[in-house]
Amino acid sequence: MKAIVLVGGFGTRLRPVTYAVPKQLIPVAGKPMLYHVLDLLPPDVEEVVLATGYKADLLAAYVKAHPVRWPVRTVPEAEPLGTGGGMRNASAGLSDPFFLLNSDVLASADLGRMRSVHAAHGGVGTMALYEVDDPRPYGVAALGSGDRITAFVEKPEPKDAPSRWINAGIAIWRRDVIDRVPAGRAVSFEREVVPGLLAEGVYGFRLSGYWEDAGTPERILHAQRLLFDDHRGGPGGVPPGARGTGPVATMGAFSAREASFGPYVTLGEHVTVEPGAHVENSILMDGVAVGREAHVEGSVVGPGARIRATHRVVGQVLGEDAEA
Numbered sequence: 001m002k003a004i005v006l007v008g009g010f011g012t013r014l015r016p017v018t019y020a021v022p023k024q025l026i027p028v029a030g031k032p033m034l035y036h037v038l039d040l041l042p043p044d045v046e047e048v049v050l051a052t053g054y055k056a057d058l059l060a061a062y063v064k065a066h067p068v069r070w071p072v073r074t075v076p077e078a079e080p081l082g083t084g085g086g087m088r089n090a091s092a093g094l095s096d097p098f099f100l101l102n103s104d105v106l107a108s109a110d111l112g113r114m115r116s117v118h119a120a121h122g123g124v125g126t127m128a129l130y131e132v133d134d135p136r137p138y139g140v141a142a143l144g145s146g147d148r149i150t151a152f153v154e155k156p157e158p159k160d161a162p163s164r165w166i167n168a169g170i171a172i173w174r175r176d177v178i179d180r181v182p183a184g185r186a187v188s189f190e191r192e193v194v195p196g197l198l199a200e201g202v203y204g205f206r207l208s209g210y211w212e213d214a215g216t217p218e219r220i221l222h223a224q225r226l227l228f229d230d231h232r233g234g235p236g237g238v239p240p241g242a243r244g245t246g247p248v249a250t251m252g253a254f255s256a257r258e259a260s261f262g263p264y265v266t267l268g269e270h271v272t273v274e275p276g277a278h279v280e281n282s283i284l285m286d287g288v289a290v291g292r293e294a295h296v297e298g299s300v301v302g303p304g305a306r307i308r309a310t311h312r313v314v315g316q317v318l319g320e321d322a323e324a
Contacts, residue, residue, distance in 0.1 A: 001115070002046050003099035005037060008053035008077065008086050013216045016319030017285070017302040022055040023215070024103045025062055026300070027266045027283060028224045029233025030249030033214060034059075034103050036227060038068055040170070041099065042112045050074045050103075051090035053081075084187030091178045097125075102169030106223040108209035108230060109170055118172045121146070123201025125177065128170035130211040138166035139190045147204040154191045168207055217300050217317050221281055225264045239267070244278070252286075259290075268303070
């Protein structure tokens with residue numbers, strides 16, 4: 001099998017960081033968000049195809065410089081094509097069936113077992129589903145016998161939601177579903193294509209454990225906590241010469257002597273946290289400098305940003321080269 005990973009989208013809810021960096025390359029628990037998504041794939045996947053859009057050149061360069069266990073090919077789109085259009089644009093040489101993953105879903109999921117369940121059902125597709133309290137922002141499935149999906153409603157009002165089981169952004173589809181995607185325009189696969197496939201047999205695969213759509217600052221920090229608690233963040237501990245609690249993931253050279261840390265922190269490359277400063281529940285991207293006695297909490301700090309001595313940055317998103 002091969003896998004398509006949808007890496008489009010502008011990351012608007014994570015601006016101003018995403019003016020400079022695509023959200024899939026924001027580090028979470030010690031490595032880019034995209035790489036946590038790829039970790040879900042079985043080791044025998046033959047190829048990963050990244051359907052890219054916004055800042056496609058940066059994504060292609062990063063993946064080339066930081067290879068993973070699978071061959072990776074990037075297929076950019078000249079203009080936004082939506083989920084369906086992105087799939088069609090990246091479908092050359094695709095396997096039958098194939099995995100389809102959203103690039104901002106951080107979860108615990110056994111895709112090997114999902115593949116076996118899909119084969120046993122013999123349907124056109126299998127969608128991973130996750131139960132949430134409020135399904136309004138998501139596509140919601142109605143489930144019948146054997147977890148066959150009998151209806152699929154995108155972003156329903158509470159009274160119209162057929163269940164609390166939402167599209168978790170992970171699926172397996174038969175190759176010929178690509179032929180149902182209209183060519184030459186942007187297409188929402190979930191709205192325009194999936195409802196027409198239900199008669200051919202689309203099944204739900206219920207996820208347990210954790211799941212997060214890491215599209216906002218609050219959710220990306222929550223996802224980081226989930227990954228650390230699942231021991232998927234590393235290397236953990238407190239940086240040498242610092243004090244406090246971990247886990248703290250470091251991604252390269254850094255300086256943090258006599259600084260202190262609370263839990264759930266990622267430090268990118270060449271980060272400096274000066275003596276007396278404190279950081280917790282935050283992401284500091286490459287080249288960030290935190291001054292003496294400063295305090296950073298619940299924040300995503302973009303590359304090259306500087307936080308002045310004694311300043312407090314709490315619940316903020318700072319863009320590239322910002323000063324606070």
